[in-house]
Every structure is written in C-alpha cells, then in structure tokens.
Amino acid sequence: MVDPQVDLGVKIGSLMLKNPVMPASGCFAHEYAQAMDLGRLGALVTKSVTPKRRIGNPVPRVAETDAGMLNSIGIPSSGLLYYVDKILPHYVGVPAPLVASVSADTAEEFAAACEALSVPGVSAIEANISCPNIEADGRAFAMSPKDTHRAISEIKRHARVPIWAKLTPNVADIAEIARAAEDAGADALVVANTLLGMAIDPETRKPKLGNVMGGLSGPAIRPVIVRMVFQCARAVRIPVIGCGGILSAGHAVEHLLAGATAVQVGTASFLDPAAMLGIIDGLAAYCERHGVARIAELTGSVRIDPGLTDRWLRLAQQSG
C-alpha cells in the first residue's frame, strides 16, 4: 500500500493528481476494473476517439518484437456521441480525473471534437496530434511545428478544458515541436506516442502486421523517449508527461528524473492488467528509500555534472 508519509501528488496545470501514474491512451479501458481498483490511479486516459466512425486496420494488429511490440490498431471508433453516451458513464464515481484522448483528420475537426468533449466528467483532453493530418498528405500534425501550432491553437479556441498535446517521437527535433505546442497554448505535453516500425517474418516473407507498418512500444523505446522527455522538459515551462517503455517504478522514476511531472503506462498493462498499481506502490517505496518527501521534487532532478566535460578535456590535455 501507498505510504501516507510520502506525498505522491503532482500538478498538471490546474489539475491535481493524487499520484503521477496514469494509463497511456489505447492501453486502458473500463474492462481493467475487473483486475484493479481504478480509483487508485492518478488519472484515467481513454482510447483515442475520432469524430468520424472508423473500422480500424486489418488483422493481425499486434506483433511481438524484442522487448516490445508493434501495433497497428488504426483507431477504430464509434464517434463522439457514442463515447459520451456509452463510454464515459463507465467512469462515473471513479475518484480519478478522466482525460479523453481525441484524434481527428484536420485542425478544424480536432477543435470541434474537443469542444464537443468539453463536458462534465471530462477533466482534460489529450489531443493525439501524432495522428495523420489529411491536409498535409497524411503526415502527422506533430511532425511539423507549423501544423502542431495550428491544430493546438484551433483546439484551444474551442475547448473548455485543459489541453494536453501528445507528441510523436518520429521527428528530428522534438524540442521544436514542444515549443510550438506550448506557444499555441497547450497546458501540458505527453511525450510520446509510438515509434514507427516494421517487422517481417523471414519464413513466410510477410509483414507481421496487416497494416505492414505500425507503432513500436514497450521497453525497447524507453531510452529514446527518456531522451525526448529530457529535451522537451528543458525546452518548455508547461508540465511534461513521460510515456514510453515503463514497466516498473524504477522506469517511472527515470522519466521523472529526466523532467516528467507524471507518467503514462501503456504496454506494461498488457503483461499484467494491474501493473500500474505495482508502479504506484513502487514509487512510494522509492521515495521512502531515498528520503524524498514529495515526489514532485524528483521532476528534472537527474544529477548531471555540468563540469564533467571540461574536467575530462583538461585531464586529457594534461596527460597528452
């Protein structure tokens, strides 16, 4: 159980979370109530919904890889009305703020969807701008600072709840995208979505996913994402939520030290549906062991020796 001595609470803009652990979009739904008390989570993040109905991609939609998995689910969706009528009621009474994840084809559709989802029961909206932008030949919004800025500005003009921008790691300069989202008014960043990947079965010569390419998640991507959390946290003042490859409390701490204020857990729940509760308990134990009174102190507190490179060079010159 969580030690009451340690303050696990964190703040994401105006939103107070009782602990920094929440699910990653697409890796959580009300069915997990069969395996854990959802009320113990810092927040609940639901699967991305789209304004239009979508059937999703062909199967197989998942494939195992080394230390991770590929997915090409394709965001099947029954639309926003269905979400509000049929999905949201499952979470009534769960004592954790609900964050609705949204995907859309254009900046305007994004804004309209976020407006429609600014309803009681939704505490914040996560704009999954890692999805394809129809007006840019299907390139993800978050692959361009300009498209990121336009989508988030448009959303901020219409939404009545805080907006988290979920970035894609499939970019050369993530800090530039992070700044564009912050400039456009994003209340927080989620870093990040899956890395684009592909796997082929050498025996059958077929791709392992029906959709050929898909998103890589799990521990395989953690070092890449931790680096991006570090870069984003240094580039912006808004909170960064770390998401990628977290299986344990130690992995979550890694994200926090790199600069995250909170973390999202995705693939780990597929290995154990109650994995997030173990991570929450593990974070409390970590804080106790390290004499950390408030977990918020950990954010960005990676111990980097600023003089190391200089001393290294000096030493090299002396001995040379």
Add this chain to the structure above:
Amino acid sequence: MKVATLACRVVEHQWVSARYKYLRLSCPAPLARHTAAGQFFQLACPVSEAQAPFLRRPMSVYGIGPEEDRIEFLYHVKGIGTRALERLRAGDALTVTGPLGTGFAFSPDWKRVLLVARGVGLATMAPLVPLAARAGVAITAVLSARAPGELMTQEFLRGAPASVHAVFDSDGSSAVERVEPLLRNLLDAERPDRVYTCGSNRLLALLQKLGAHGEVALEQQMACAMGVCLSCVRLFNEEGEKVFRRVCCEGPVFPLGAVAGEVQFG
C-alpha cells in the same frame, strides 16, 4: 478481483505426443471454482538466454480441478513462447493472468452434444467433456488430426464414454468432402442439442453450411486479452449487420452461425 495475476507452481508437465505438452499448475487461489469451460489464461512464458518472449501467450484451460487450486493446459509447442514454456520443470514458477473471456454455454438438460475438434482445438473443448458426462448428456466427438499418432482421444475424453469418429490427413479422411457426409449423417441421425467446434476454419465453414446450431471457440493475435487494446477482432454477422467483436472478451466462444469468413492475410 475477477481477473488476477498469480504466481503458480508447475505440478506436472509432460509430453503427450511429439508436439503437444500437458501442464498442470497449482495456483495460490481457488481458481478452479471461478474458471469455466472455454475460458483461457495468459501465460507468462519464462525468459531465458535462448528465448525472450515479450507478450503473454493465451491458452485455453484444458482441465479444471478437481482440487480447487488446480488448472491444466494442453498446448502445441510451436514458437518462441511455447518453446520457452516447454522447458519448465515440476516445482518451477509460472505466472498466469485470468480467468479470461466468455466460455461455452451448456445445459445439463440436453440429451446429446456433438464436439468437432481439429488438432489442439480439442484442448479448448475438453472441459465440456466432464460437464456432459456428469450430467448424463451423451457425447459424440469428431476428432481431426494430421495422423493417428496425434489424435489424443484419451487426453480429450479422460475416461468419459463417447462415440468417437477419427479422421486424418494421412489417409485423406479429414478432407472436407469426406467429413461433410459424416457430419451430415451425425446431425440427421443423432440430432444433437448443441454442436461445439474449435481448431479449424474449414470445419467451422462446413458446420455453418450444414446449418449446425452451436458454438465455436476462435483464435486471434492478441495483446491485453481483456478487451482493452482492440487487436483481436473478428468479423460477425449480427441481425443483418457486419460487426467486429473482440475474441478475448466477447469470445473466444461465439455462436457458430454468426462468424463471418475471415479475410485471409497475405
């Protein structure tokens, strides 16, 4: 909680044929009481120097009880995960999550059931056998396998009385053209209250064509196994509409007639 992740212990683990292995676990919870025929578990196949399976492997429960902490599996040693699983010895630990999914419907009031299994598909239907036998419901089984050495009739019936029809690839008797008259005769002559099938899309299509009334247990690549990730969908006809259903939670057992043909991959 309805679904638990439990550290279990291997009690028995042995080959039943060249490719199939039997596994008996002791669990730290009375799982047998909460597990129904047709349900499955996710098995955390052990990571070793040789193999590092990442996702859990879905396996139907093959036997339930009689002790309340015992569950059994019967599985095909196939790829990375099952080859890692195969190496466990009695006394070793194995973590499982479950019970998962919606199992078979069964009524003790029925007179006769027809079980149609291909290969290791019989593992999924095996828990129906003691249910029927205990209720005095007669069992007819059509078992299809590559060759006589892989049939596993004993493993399927475990002593229960049944009228068994075995068909094989090795002598051509498992060909659809030859199984069709057999099934047609059984359906006409015995009028089973329910037909159950697992393990073959061709047998499923045949039973649909013959208008059989019953259930099928399906497979699909899955990750979460609890209805969350939306990976394991198959297509169904429901009230004139085509709908996707999740094999892991809305199934793996579905009404026979509702399954729409699978889109072939590749």
